[in-house]
Amino acid sequence: xxxxxxxxxxxxxxxxxxxxxxxxxxxxxxxxxxxxxxxxxxxxxxxxxxxxxxxxxxxxxxxxxxxxxxxxxxxxxxxxxxxxxxxxxxxxxxxxxxxxxxxxxxxxxxxxxxxxxxxxxxxxxxxxxxxxxxxxxxxxxxxxxxxxxxxxxxxxxxxxxxxxxxxxxxxxxxxxxxxxxxxxxxxxxxxxxxxxxxxxxxxxxxxxxxxxxxxxxxxxxxxxxxxxxxxxxxxxxxxxxxxxxxxxxxxxxxxxxxxxxxxxxxxxxxxxxxxxxxxxxxxxxxxxxxxxxxxxxxxxxxxxxxxxxxxxxxxxxxxxxxxxxxxxxxxxxxxxxxxxxxx
Numbered sequence: 001x002x003x004x005x006x007x008x009x010x011x012x013x014x015x016x017x018x019x020x021x022x023x024x025x026x027x028x029x030x031x032x033x034x035x036x037x038x039x040x041x042x043x044x045x046x047x048x049x050x051x052x053x054x055x056x057x058x059x060x061x062x063x064x065x066x067x068x069x070x071x072x073x074x075x076x077x078x079x080x081x082x083x084x085x086x087x088x089x090x091x092x093x094x095x096x097x098x099x100x101x102x103x104x105x106x107x108x109x110x111x112x113x114x115x116x117x118x119x120x121x122x123x124x125x126x127x128x129x130x131x132x133x134x135x136x137x138x139x140x141x142x143x144x145x146x147x148x149x150x151x152x153x154x155x156x157x158x159x160x161x162x163x164x165x166x167x168x169x170x171x172x173x174x175x176x177x178x179x180x181x182x183x184x185x186x187x188x189x190x191x192x193x194x195x196x197x198x199x200x201x202x203x204x205x206x207x208x209x210x211x212x213x214x215x216x217x218x219x220x221x222x223x224x225x226x227x228x229x230x231x232x233x234x235x236x237x238x239x240x241x242x243x244x245x246x247x248x249x250x251x252x253x254x255x256x257x258x259x260x261x262x263x264x265x266x267x268x269x270x271x272x273x274x275x276x277x278x279x280x281x282x283x284x285x286x287x288x289x290x291x292x293x294x295x296x297x298x299x300x301x302x303x304x305x306x307x308x309x310x311x312x313x314x315x316x317x318x319x320x321x322x323x324x325x326x327x328x329x330x331x332x333x334x335x336x337x338x339x340x341x342x343x
Contacts, residue, residue: 024144024198024201025144025145025146025149027198028140028144028145028198028201028202029141029144029145029153029156029157031191031194031195031198032095032137032140032141032153032157033156033157033159033160034160034191035095035099035133035137035191035195036133036134036137036157036158036160036161036164037160037161037163037164037167038099038102038103038164038184038187038188038191039102039130039133039134039161039164040160040161040162040164040165040168041164041165041167041168041184042102042106042126042130042168042184042188043071043130043165043252044164044165044168044169044172044252045106045168045172045180045181045184046067046068046071046123047068047252047253047254047256047257048168048169048172048173048180048256048270049172049177049180049181050064050067050068050257051256051257051260051270052177053113053177056177057113057114059116063116064257066116066120067116067119067120067123068253070119070120070121070123070124070127071123071124071126071127071130072127072249073124073127074123074124074125074126074127074128074129074131075127075128075130075131076127076131077131078127078128078129078130078131078132079131079132079134079135080135081128081131081132082094082098082131082132082133082134082135082136083135083136083138083139085132085136086135086136086139086140087139090202090203090206091136091137091139091140091143091202091206092140092195092198092199092202092203093199094132094136095132095133095136095137095140095195096192096195096196096199097129098129098130098132098133098136099133099188099191099192099195100188100189100192101125101129102126102129102130102133102188103184103185103186103187103188103189103191103192104185104189105122105125105126105129105185106126106181106182106184106185106188107181107182107185107186108122109122109181110177110178110181110182113178137157138154140202141153141154143202143205143206144201144202144205162277162278163277165252165274165277166274166277166278168180168184169270169271169273169274169277170271170274173270173271248276251273251276252273255273256270256273259272259273
């Protein structure tokens with residue numbers, strides 16, 4: 001809470017009193033952060049609960065991988081769709097539609113788990129809707145949040161995503177697999193009730209300045225798609241983001257299976273995979289604070305360069321822990337059994 005307080009975005013006073021203030025910017029940022037919380041949590045549920053699901057329905061490794069990878073098929077091209085849809089129909093409407101759809105998808109997943117084909121289609125649609133969320137949130141921030149506040153707003157959004165992954169990783173192994181989908185699905189639907197009142201605020205922010213609209217049209221008329229692939233700084237961002245997601249999805253999708261089937265861990269020990277998410281949460285807040293206090297371009301370059309080694313931190317944390325335990329206990333299995341006693 002110290003880092004949240006140092007930004008004056010989440011004061012240490014009563015949160016509900018803070019949400020009642022007429023400053024809708026804080027409310028919108030907070031709700032967008034919660035949306036990313038649910039977004040990130042929903043991604044983690046299936047890689048964890050697929051282990052008892054596959055045991056229950058007798059899936060082979062091919063079916064196992066098909067269900068996990070189907071999410072990425074829908075997620076792959078949905079970000080471009082999300083950005084275009086937000087500009088055309090409004091960020092408030094698109095984000096509410098995305099959250100409502102993926103929450104509904106989570107609720108119906110237990111009823112379709114018996115059919116591989118139905119589950120794969122549902123996972124593709126889930127990836128499509130979750131991929132829309134982040135571009136839509138960025139679109140909303142660009143209109144609602146003052147430019148000097150956007151660094152920390154994005155930092156908090158990323159932090160809430162890491163918190164969502166952490167929470168899902170800690171509680172899902174202790175629940176019946178179907179209950180995990182029900183809980184997060186219902187919470188997402190409750191979020192919509194708080195989001196609807198800010199519709200008009202976002203709509204007014206998107207249309208209030210005619211000059212901004214003229215600048216947007218001028219930007220569109222001069223924009224060439226080749227600009228996105230002809231500058232080395234942009235390629236540096238692409239490579240860094242690719243590397244980050246490579247390690248992140250290895251940890252998220254396959255580490256629980258590896259711990260359970262190859263190291264003999266129990267389902268409770270899968271909660272250890274929350275360690276990278278906790279580190280990500282702390283790092284996101286600290287770097288967001290650093291960027292907010294040093295908004296110069298050269299600082300941004302140094303920040304980008306500092307993220308290259310961070311792409312290796314997620315698997316490195318797990319490797320160090322289990323390597324040390326395997327040395328101390330002579331075998332990895334003995335070290336894992338020691339961790340199981342903690343849960």
